[in-house]
Amino acid sequence: xxxxxxxxxxxxxxxxxxxxxxxxxxxxxxxxxxxxxxxxxxxxxxxxxxxxxxxxxxxxxxxxxxxxxxxxxxxxxxxxxxxxxxxxxxxxxxxxxxxxxxx
Numbered sequence: 001x002x003x004x005x006x007x008x009x010x011x012x013x014x015x016x017x018x019x020x021x022x023x024x025x026x027x028x029x030x031x032x033x034x035x036x037x038x039x040x041x042x043x044x045x046x047x048x049x050x051x052x053x054x055x056x057x058x059x060x061x062x063x064x065x066x067x068x069x070x071x072x073x074x075x076x077x078x079x080x081x082x083x084x085x086x087x088x089x090x091x092x093x094x095x096x097x098x099x100x101x102x103x
Contacts, residue, residue: 027096029083032056043095045076055080056090066090074098 030039033056036049052058059080060066062073067090072081079098084091 027094030055030093030095032059032090032093043076043078045078047076055093059093060090 033054035053036047036055036058039045039055040047047055047058052061059073059082062075063071066087067082067085069082069085072079074080077097077100079096081094081096082090082092083094
């Protein structure tokens, strides 16, 4: 299953399997429907899945509204930017590590 999958060395294979797509040296895109436990495992974060099942649900709650393309939050040492959304939901996110001074 993992054969032929190439990506940056610092992104674990699991993230590629769980819906993140590396973009040739750019931060990975993540489907908003990615379960929070899978996201946590892949990005080494500790987001709670007590109230939300997916990373998209968690991001939506942090905004307090449906975010538009380009809007972003910084949490758990990551910048999470909305890549694609429509009038009802978030579809995909761009995730990258940030420097401690940017948090």
